[in-house]
Amino acid sequence: MRGSRQVAPHGFTVLEAVFASAILAMGLSGVFQLSVVSMAANQHQRNLAFASGLAQDLAECWQVRTNICLSMFQGSQQADAxxxxxxxQFERSWLIKSISTQSQNPQLLQTLQITVKWPHQDKPDSSAELHWHIRRASTPTWVGL
Incomplete structure (x- = not known):
């Protein structure tokens, strides 16, 4: 009589394959959700950088006082899209206020408040905002410049 040998099973059983597929599906789902959140954060950061550039351009134009820049600031409150x-779509608005001083001219010290708004990605009826505040001091006329 020959010795009976038991042959070890080769490959995966169906149950092992189902468990492996379920674990793989959960992992892929997690990676997908993480990538969606990462892409949304990336887009929000891009919008924030663009809004910051819009505010910075306006603030620099306010400081320079060229003819083109002065024409933008004819009124004290403006908005552009x-x-x-x-x-x-970004909406940039600004407000110029004079800061009261003891001098005779209230235009010597001013503040510019810039607000840039854009639609929020995750909430359709709300918007994200960026606020900038900058001050400008003018040289008094008695200095002679």
């Missing part, structure tokens, strides 16, 4: 390459 702009968009970026992705088609996101």
């Amino acid at each position: 702009l968009s970026n390459e992705a088609g996101v």
Whole structure:
């Protein structure tokens, strides 16, 4: 009589394959959710950088006082609509206020408040905002410049 040998099973059983597939599906789902959140954060950061650039351009124009820049600031409160390459609509508004001093001219010290708004990605009825505040001191006329 020959010795009976038991042959070890080769490959995976169906149950092992189902468990492995379930674990793989959960992992892929987690990676997908993480990538969606990462892409949304990346887009928000791009919008924030674009809004910051819009505010900085306006603030620099306010400091320079060229004819083009002065024409932008004829009124004390303005607004304009702009968009970026992705088609996101930005609304830039500003308000110029004089800071009272003991001098005779209230225009010597001013503050510029810039607000840039754009639609929030995750909440359709709300918007994200960026606020900038900058001050400008003018040289008094008695200095002679």
